[in-house]
Amino acid sequence: MPSSKLDVGSEPMSERTEPSDDQMAAQFERIIRRVKSSMNYRGSYSTRDILGSLVARWLQSGEWERLKLLPPADRHIGESVRRFVLDRLEQLRRRGAHEELPEDLLVVPDEGTLIELIDAAELRSWIEARIGDLERGVVDPRVRIPVTNAAQIGHALRLHVSGQTQRQVATALGISLGAANKRIFEGTNYLVVLQGIESGLGGST
Amino acid sequence: MTDAFIRDVLARISARPPTEWNKRLEQEFPTDPAMRMQALLWLHSQKEGPEAEGAPPSLGDAADERYELSVRLDSGATASVWQAFDRRLGRNVAIKVFHERGESEALDQVLAEARAASDVISEHVVRVLDVQYGDGHPYMVMELVGEYDADKGEVALGATAAALSPRDLDEVARWVMHVARGVQEAHLRNVFHRDLKPKNVLITPNSRRARVADFGLAVSGASADAAHPAITLMKRGPMGPVSVRGTPEYMAPEQARGLPLTLDARATEDRAVLVAVDVWGLGAIAYELVTGKPPWLARRSDDLSAWEVAASTERPAPLDRSRDGERVSPRLKRIIEKAMAIDPKARYATAAALANELQAFLARRPTTLDRSRLLRIGLWCRRNPQLALTVLVAIGLTGLAAGTHSTVTQLRAQRDELDREVAVQKAEETRLSRRVKRSRVELDETRTKLAAERLNLTALEKSLADERGSYATLIEAKERALKDANAATRQIMHQLEASRRERKAAEDARANLEKVAADARREGEKAAKDRDRSRREREASRAERDAAQRERDAAIAEREATEKQLTELKAELERLASARAQGS
Incomplete structure (x- = not known):
């Protein structure tokens, strides 16, 4: 589960020193911002988004799962991503009539930035999977905040993350704007709570 | 703990200031830290950021006082756009509120976009009126694309071209x-x-004019x-x-x-x-x-x-x-x-x-x-339909005059041509009448020949009828013979079938006999084997009996030897006893 950016770790809260209110608030804010910004549809892309999408593809290739088994010093994430992106660009270059795509060196960002991109891609894919669960009516049993009509919430979230406005979601589902807002709102809160649990917050009694 | 109870607790606590949340949750769930943590996350998520469709985001104290945000018009990865009312100037505006707060990259983006857009003055570009960033979310105030609807007495909002369907290609x-x-x-x-x-193009609701917006990547x-x-x-x-x-x-x-x-x-x-x-x-x-x-x-x-x-x-x-x-x-x-x-x-x-x-x-x-x-x-022509029509009429009249002269000339030529054709036709007619006469003579001759042929044909038909009668009698006799032959063939076939069945029965009987013989042979072999086995058992028991006899004979011999030794020993003892008696 994507929690590499979070310094909370995966130990249960009872086994650690209780963080201060400020630390707790900062952790909450980080989790909430990460989840909500991942759910926002990116209409306009920057280079970072493009690279993010390539990193997401790299992630899907299974390379990251392989590297995670290695000691951190032996992972060489930058080189792996660079090779993968170069291969992908090479494939694209062969598709077109033009030969203008770069063949030379590819500079990828430093490892810290790459970890951020990997983290974001993992989170996005985690969110997609959890929305899929909701669509099938599956609620994670660890979440104790009640979620009613999981499938309806899942459908609303699916449209929301694909870039539709609340009004469009309401029209597509044939419900009122208020009902659409409520479903998106409840679904987002559920994902935040579940992500908190994945990060080691509130997962045990 | 029921769902209704948890909902009720969350609803009550969310109405309190965030500083009280932890304390209240400890009172409600004193022995359940995990539940407290989940509830806190839920409460913070509910209040945080403009992404949730709850209360509008805060722009900072001063701005919140001036602008009243009402309806969210759009939302994207970096910002959302709200309809707002500017209390100071008494007008409706659109406000783009950026999600990130206080981060230099976000502020740079806000400023860059505002500068780019505000520098462009055009009736086809949405104007930027102000940009601010302070203690709340950074925001940009823009002209609200809308038109006053006199019938409804309110401002009708524009929509993005992406959300509208154009009426036609024009x-x-x-x-x-x-x-x-x-x-x-x-x-x-x-x-x-x-x-x-299209999403960055706004269309006014009544006059349907397009204006470009969002210079975020400019x-x-x-x-x-x-x-x-x-x-x-x-x-x-x-x-x-x-x-x-x-x-x-x-x-x-x-x-x-x-x-x-x-x-x-x-x-x-x-x-x-x-x-x-x-x-x-x-x-x-x-x-x-x-x-x-x-x-x-x-x-x-x-x-x-x-x-x-x-x-x-x-x-x-x-x-x-x-x-x-x-x-x-x-x-x-x-x-x-x-x-x-x-x-x-x-x-x-x-x-x-x-x-x-x-x-x-x-x-x-x-x-x-x-x-x-x-x-x-x-x-x-489509641009100047009247002029085009006038030109067309003028061209038509000129053409008509020129056409009349041309037609008379053409008619004269056609008349001469027709005269020539009539002369040719007359010559052809004469030639044809001569050929008709000659053909009539030939026709009479042919008729005579045909009458003679018809007589020959009648005689031929008569002889053919006679032959047909004799052939019919012959065919009838042949058919009868064929029928008899068929009946005989069928009888032979029946006999063949019967003999085939008999042969099959004989073969089955032979097979049964062979099977019985085989069974008897197997029984005989089995009896022979049993006999051999009993003979071998008898021989074995005989051997065992002989061995036992031998053992008994040996035992008798041994006993006799032992008795003999005993007799000798007794004699010796008696001798010794008599010797001892003599000695004493």
Whole structure:
């Protein structure tokens, strides 16, 4: 589960020193911002988004799962991503009539930035999977905040993350704007709570 | 703990200030820290950020006092747009609220966008009125695109071109022309949009005029990418380090492959690159408004994202049919295709050139691409229908006069021709009457021959009838013989079948006998084997008996020997006893 950016770790809260209110608030804010910004549809892309999408593809290739088994010093994430992106660009270059795509060196960002991109891609894919669960009516049993009509919430979230406005979601589902807002709102809160649990917050009694 | 109880607790606590939440939760769930943690997360998530459709985000104390945010109009990755009321000036405005607060990158973006957009004054560009960032979310105040509706007594809001369907292709051309005029104004101020798409075009509700908005990715003389470099994706490519910005579905191919980081919006060569990107964007807007689809779409079959399709220099799907299935006017198609030429140099050199072309299209005047003389005449006629009609009548009258003279001459020539044909026909008639007479004589001769032939034929038919009678008798006799032969054959077949059945029964009986014989043979063999086995058992028991006899004989012999020894021993003892008695 994507929690590499979070310094909370995966130990249960009872086994650690209780963080201060400020630390707790900062952790909450980080989790909430990460989840909500991942759910926002990116209409306009920057280079970072493009690279993010390539990193997401790299992630899907299974390379990251392989590297995670290695000691951190032996992972060489930058080189792996660079090779993968170069291969992908090479494939694209062969598709077109033009030969203008770069063949030379590819500079990828430093490892810290790459970890951020990997983290974001993992989170996005985690969110997609959890929305899929909701669509099938599956609620994670660890979440104790009640979620009613999981499938309806899942459908609303699916449209929301694909870039539709609340009004469009309401029209597509044939419900009122208020009902659409409520479903998106409840679904987002559920994902935040579940992500908190994945990060080691509130997962045990 | 029921769901209703948890909901009730959360509802009550969320109404309290956040500083009290922890304490209240400890009271409600004193022995359940995990539940407290989940509830806290839920409460914070509920209050945090403008993404949730709860209360509008805070712009800071002063701004919150001035602007009353009411309806969220749109939301994206970096910001959301709200309708708001400016209490100080008593007017409606649109406010773009950025999600990030207090981060330099976000503030830079707000400022860059505001500067770029505010520098452009055009009736086709949404005006930026103010920009602020303080203790709340950074925000930008913009003109609200709407029109007063006198019937309803309220302001009707505009909508994005993406959310509307144009009434016809003329409306598409008109909207894109408006946007092109606005973009041209921006270019004159060295501002290049780079993210033109239907979603960034707002249409007024009544007059249906288009205005371009969202200069979030604009590059201007004051803010080039190099000032805030994006991640360098490629190095030492054909153009050096590049950055990719825009919306993948609408990107120009060269934009998708990356534009140099060092583009200077004031340098002539770099301006041409940026103008070409925006001209493509204008074409892309027209393309989607006509077809209902953006030029580039992700392809699941090839596992390609929209950006990758754009970067691979494929061509967008042909622009043949509109979203309603109608044939697209070839004139408009040519204009859009030129705006979206893969080679940037083949596109319109300026946004104004494209706007002028669209204006010509709408006014039914020839564009620079309408080279056909017939098309130009047709367009002129459509533009000047009365004049065209007058010219047509004048041409008609002149033609009529010229036509009459020509007709008389032609009629005379035709009459002479007819006279010549009559003379030829008469000569032919004479020749034919002679041939008819000759044919009649030949016909009489033929009739005589035919009568003689008919007599011969009658005699022949009579003899044939006689022969037919004798042949019929013969055939009847042959048929009877054949019938008898068939009956005999059937009888033989029956006999054969019976003998086949008998043979089969005999074979079955023989097989049964063989089986019985085999069984008897097997029984005999088995009895012989049993006999052998009992004989072997008898021999074995006999051997055992002999051995026992031998053992018994041996035992008897041994006992006799022992008795003999005992007898000797007794004798010896007696002898010894007598000797002892003599001794004593």
